Amino acid sequence: MAGRLESCSSDPSSVSYLTQREAAEIDEELMGPLGFSVDQLMELAGLSVATSIAEVYKASEYKRVLAICGPGNNGGDGLVAARHLFHFGYKPYICYPKRTPKPLYTGLVTQLESLRVPFLSVEDLPPDLSTEYDILLDAVFGFSFHGAARPPFDDILRRLIGMRKSDQTNKKSPVIVSIDIPSGWHVEEGDISGEGIKPDMLVSLTAPKLCAKQFHGPHHFLGGRFVPPPIAEKYNLRLPPYPGASMCVHIGKAPQVDISAMRENYISPEFHEEEVDADPIKQFCKWFEEAVAAGLREANAMALSTAGKDGKPSSRMVLLKGVDEDGFVWYTNYESQKGCQLSENPWASLLFYWESLNRQVRVEGSVEKVSNEESEKYFHSRPHGSQIGAIVSKQSSIVPGRQVLHQQYRELEEKFSNVNLIPKPEHWGGYRLKPELIEFWQGQQSRLHDRLQYRPQEIDGRQVWKIVRLAP
């Protein structure tokens, strides 16, 4: 595979493309019979653009954004995107040479001014855009563009084109992100002369316009998550599903990534011996609460590693369901692979990784089953479906097909429909790992991470936790 990986994204051939007329018609319908206001749509469009940028170009690396805004709604999208980018931690600058006196636009300008976002005239722009900015946000023209670009936009577009050409020797040149249409391109025919701008990212709104078929840059996103079913049906729109609550979705050819070049530089507050709790469980609870407060999804997910008598380790994720001075608890099937391994060798290790906090916690120790009462109590606290699921699943054994599980599930659902208490299978229950080692890892720059390790020690017949710092 030579370090190359194709990341997931939707199949571009399954997405619909709009003509210029369709795009304008949809706009009119949204803002007419469908009850939207232009302010609303522009806010959602600009937010989609900002979130698409944040998905690919992290503020830590691509901080300085020049939003070049044109006279129409595409320019308005750029103003909104710049405001959101400001709040995401970027440093936006705006070039907005042909302003519209409508209250919507003057409001957007006032909002940016109140954030002290600088507005630059065309004359103020540095001669070489490539040294001053990390992202050039092309919000010049959208789907109403026609003919050839008129001043002052013709010159601005030439500078964007020239910058990309003369920059091939530079180490890091800014990326161009186009909103809806790469400005200067024909809305349907695309880059007719072949001399137009070559954006690195295109954020199509509502649905890609026909010109987007010619976009071959690495990042094609779709935004504008506001299309109601009547529009999708009327225009026979095939659009990819948006993941979760995201405002954007990656479409088009999946970018090639060089795995060997993938790395993050961790920037965190330093983590000192003086500030940690003498009790590692209390320290764990502190970090756990911080992980939850930071909004991490499943902060209680941990990798559990076990090895049976053959000494060959295996890992899988499980959910932490309790922690106190006695140890770390999770629930599972005692006859699963992990269950069999733990019956042969009652030692295991747990690992938490809280990515956005640059934190890892590693726990090692001996494992025993929790009491049957504890397992009963937990089992009956679970949703009914999960209780039935636990009965159905002979975890880690081979099943002939998904339908077998569904069939058994339905039978049990029927069987227990009028039953108050679904009996817990005997082979289902909890384990508790009693720690003999806990290490707290805080990622730092240049790989000089903080690692504080706790191990129990006997002092005057009393067990205390000794804390040492380990080399990163």
Ligand SMILES: NC(=O)C1=CN([C@@H]2O[C@H](COP(=O)(O)OP(=O)(O)OC[C@H]3O[C@@H](n4cnc5c(N)ncnc54)[C@H](OP(=O)(O)O)[C@@H]3O)[C@@H](O)[C@H]2O)[C@H](O)CC1
């Ligand atoms: N439903 C959606 O997806 C939404 C998309 N939004 C965004 O809106 C644009 C379309 O906005 P619109 O205002 O219709 O069009 P433009 O942004 O392309 O700008 C039109 C202005 O540009 C002038 N223009 C056109 N051609 C030229 C040219 N060759 N040189 C200079 N100026 C030009 C035009 O002036 P004219 O006098 O020529 O008519 C207009 O002033 C869409 O692409 C999305 O980005 C909405 O924000 C939300 C809904």
Ligand SMILES: Cc1cc2nc3c(=O)[nH]c(=O)nc-3n(C[C@H](O)[C@H](O)[C@H](O)COP(=O)(O)O)c2cc1C
């Ligand atoms: C986030 C996450 C949490 C999980 N939590 C549990 C759990 O608490 N208990 C469990 O038995 N399996 C859990 N699983 C499934 C296990 O990872 C694993 O597939 C299953 O327990 C079988 O493992 P084994 O064959 O090694 O015993 C979880 C999986 C994920 C991705």
Ligand SMILES: Cc1ncc(COP(=O)(O)O)c(C=O)c1O
């Ligand atoms: C098979 C299995 N069992 C148990 C669990 C533990 O979670 P819960 O008890 O919250 O269902 C999970 C969680 O993903 C799981 O996948």
Ligand SMILES: [K+]
């Ligand atoms: K544009």
